[in-house]
Amino acid sequence: DNVALCEITSKTLDAGISGTGVTYTWTKNGSTISGATNKTYTVYDAGTYAVTVSATGCSSKTGNVVVTSSLPAVVHDTICAPGTVTLKVVPTGSYNWYTTATGGTAVGSGQTYSTSINSSTTFYVQDASSVSGTVGPTTATSSSVTNWGVSENLQMAFTVGASFTVNSMKIAIQQVYNAGAGTITVEILKADGTAFSPAKKFTSNSVNVTTAMGGTLVEFPFNNFNIDKSWGTNLRIRLSAVGFNGAAGFNESGASYPYNSTPSGVMTITGAYNGGESKSNWYLYFYNWKISAGSTCARTPVLAVIDPLGNCGDTQAPSKPGTVTFSSITTNSMNISWTASTDNVGVTGYDVYVNGSFLKSTTTNNTSLTGLQCNTQYSVYVIAKDAAGNSSTQSTAASNTTTGIATPTITSNSPLCAAATITLSVPTTTGATYAWTGPNGYTATTRTVSRTNATTAMAGTYSATITVNGCTSTAATTTVAVNAIPAAPGVVTPVEYIVGASATPLSASGGNLLWYTYATGGTGSTSAPTPSTTNVGTTSYYVSQTVSTCESSRAKIDVIVSSNEITQTISLASGWNLISFYVLPSNASVSSVFGTSLNQIDMIKNSNGFYKPSQNAAFQSITAITLGESYLVYANTPTTISVTGIPENNVSVSLKQGWNMLGYPKSTPATITSALSSIWNNVEVIKNFDAFKDKSSGTLNNVTPGEGYYIYMNNAGSVDF
Known part of the structure; x- marks a missing residue:
């Protein structure tokens, strides 16, 4: 079996074969060990040891054992x-x-x-x-325990003064639902709270967790929970998993940072975080760490x-090798070289140490380090050896870091409007896999992201990483803004004009207006159109508003251009009728105004003359109808006159002293005193067939469109309508 030196400081290796004529040759790292020719050999340091057993007439056999050492x-x-x-x-x-x-x-x-x-x-x-010591509070910082479950956002920050080992720590347990064996898993994070690649996770030894432990601090021991200072002087820790039927908790008050290790200088707990937010009064999960260093x-x-x-004869060690330099650094390898040592006899090789542990021996002053982790720092030094077994002092340790995968650059079409397509992408990387995260649990594994029919709920922060040969980049992030489509602007419709009237530009309530002549399509204008009133008819205009680059639907405005002609209808009874006109056609002759009704009329007369349809035109003293005049019309049978024309805005009528016949040339009724206000002081009386009005009495209170009147003037004057 392989041998680990730490608690034991030496190990006697035994070839396990003996007999007459048997010889032994021991080697270390491929080099023969001078004088090591016995069946056993005692080792004191790391290396690959082998023994070759030979005997006359037999094939040689070789066995080896790897000795690792945590000893200096x-x-x-x-x-x-x-x-x-x-x-x-x-x-x-x-x-x-x-x-x-x-x-x-x-x-x-x-x-x-x-x-x-x-x-x-x-x-x-x-x-x-x-050293052996502790760090962190030994009791809960408050009596109130909060349970958010296992959350990647809940992190404790600490500084590292020296590499150390966590032997155990106590965890605040809020509640245990069922008793049984339990573990916890913690993860060491970078200073910014992001994970290492690969992740640095440590799972405790199993502990018997009982229901009575709810609301207490429970100690969980660890093996091989080693935190290396080379990871960084500022790190974070989070609870990664709970391996029992219950819930861990934390305190939202009572913390008082910093918490220094005893003895000091090994590590210090500096604060708590909820995501990117510092929580100066919170203390999270991890109490009474028991640590050792050195x-x-x-x-x-x-x-x-x-x-x-x-x-x-040779007791002189080789000179100290030069400091290691690095070249051809990749994600999983690097080349190293150093200035060669000198020796009074000769340097036979070098032992290479990586992160304090023996890695390999080489006969040259350069070699390659392979099988490394990406984006990881490695400390390297070498020791020169000579044939007499003399070793130099170690070279000055030098460090370098394997390359990582570059953080990708995200291309985005943000900002965009609701219902459009969110388009995100990162550059193509050979051999890469891609991972996206986004709002509301969104994930994707393609190089490009296309989210159709975008809603405001899809807005927010998107992150992307790329992984090549097991090495994952730092996440790139971008913020996508999805703006809501605004409502159509407010309008007043229809807008009406008389043909030929002067028009003003159209208006609408809203911002960044665009005007169109089509319900869809076309190019909008920022200038409001002024409608044309040349022709009678209805023209439709459309207007939208734009808010945060998003254009609304179009509101419709109808512009109606109407003719300025009006029609006056006068009903004639059999016998005499006293009438007047408020509109006339362009041809105001009697025959044009009365039209076919002349067939039922016997006589038309006023103060100035008469018209008799049966009489020769040469004898007619009234040839045309005048606004403001009153006419006596004798109809043989009832008939109706319809007159169409353009009303006059201003009509002035001259009145002589004495009796006059006065017409009312307006289309809406008015009180006599207001209609005749300019001459009322000179009026003695005004009357028609039905009533009269003077300054003191009478029931004729209004002038009515279509009717005529007799008026007696005390003095001559004129009235303007």
Whole structure:
């Protein structure tokens, strides 16, 4: 079986075969170990060890074992006679030296220890920075516990002063529904709350969870929950899963940050977050962390050997190798090289250490690191070796980070209007898979996103990642705005004009108006049209409004252009009728005005003359009808006169002193005093066939369209209608 050195500091390997004529050859990392020819060999450091067993007349057999070590790499010393030895620890750090495997008092400190020996002696070195302690409140910060379930938004922030191990932590349990074995899973996140790739999740050992534990803090132990400082000095932690039939909770009050580790310097809890929002009074889930830092392994044996038969001619170690430099960095590999060491005899190779652990040996001053994780930092140093087993001090550690997948650039057609299609895309990447998230749980796995019939509920933040060979990019985000279609603008319809009248531009209530002559299609104008009144008829106009780039439906306005002609109808009774006109045709001759009704009329007369249909035209003294005049018409039988024409806006009638016949040239009735206000002081009396009116009496109160009147003027004057 393979061997791990930590709690044990050495392991005696046994070839397992013995007999007459059997020989043994031991190797480490492919190189023969000088003097290792026995059936057993004791190992003190990491490497791949192999033994080849040979016997006369038999085929050789080889077996190997891999030894890993959490112990610091050390440099033993061999001298040929009693004298001074110099023992070394390769990794930089703080160390204490002892003469016993446990207990006792340190005899030295530092990375090297020199002393005089008279016989072979085993010394022991231990990481002096090893600490065990706690961090976080030991009791709930408030009596009220909130349960939101497992939420990726609920995160605790902490700083890292040194790499450390979480041995256990207590979790606030709100309620246990059924007793049974239970676990929790936590995830370590980046400083901004996003996940590492691959995710850094740790599941606790199983704990017997009982219903009585509801409302208490329950301790969950962990194995191999190691937080490396190389991940970042600022990190976050969240509860990823609850593996029992119950609910974990947190406190929304009582927190008092920061919470420093005891002893200090290892880590500090700095705050709580709900998504991107800092919650200075909240304390989330994780109480009374029990942590350890530095090496917790047993003391490492370092051999000081006196070997009179050994090769004591070369005790000089190679020089310190140059600092590692990096090239050809990809998502899962990088090339490294360094300035070669020198040695008084010759450098035989180099041991390569990655993140403090032995990785490989090489005979050249360059090699490749493969099988790496993307977007991950690696610390590398090398140690030179010579044929005598002398090792240099380690090179200065150098770090570099494998490449990640570049954050994609999202192309968007935002903003857009409701019912349109949301179109999003990221560039094509060879061998990539795509993942989209959006509002209300939307997901997609295509490079392009097309969401038809967009609604305002589809608006919001969309995120996209790409994954190549298991490496996922940081999410790119974009905000999509979907604007509602506004209502059509308010209009007044119809708009009416008399033919030939002066028109004004149309109007509507709304913003950013566009005017059309079609219900659909066409190009809108920002200028309101002024209707034409040249021709009689109805013309339709359409108007929309635009809000946030979205155009409404079109409201319709009908413009009606009507003729300015009106028709007056006068009914004549048999006998005498006293009438007047308020409209005349363009041909105001008697025959044109009275038309066929002349067949039933015997006489037409006024103050100035007469017209008799049966009489020769040469003898007619009335040839045309005048507005403002009153006429006596004798009808042989009842008949009706219809007159169509354009009304006059202003009619002025001159009246002489004495009796006059006055017509009323308006289409709406009026009181006598208002209609004749300009001459009323000169009026003695006004009458028709039915009534009269003077200044003190009478029942004739109104003038009526179509009727005629007799008026007596005390003085001459004129009246304007």
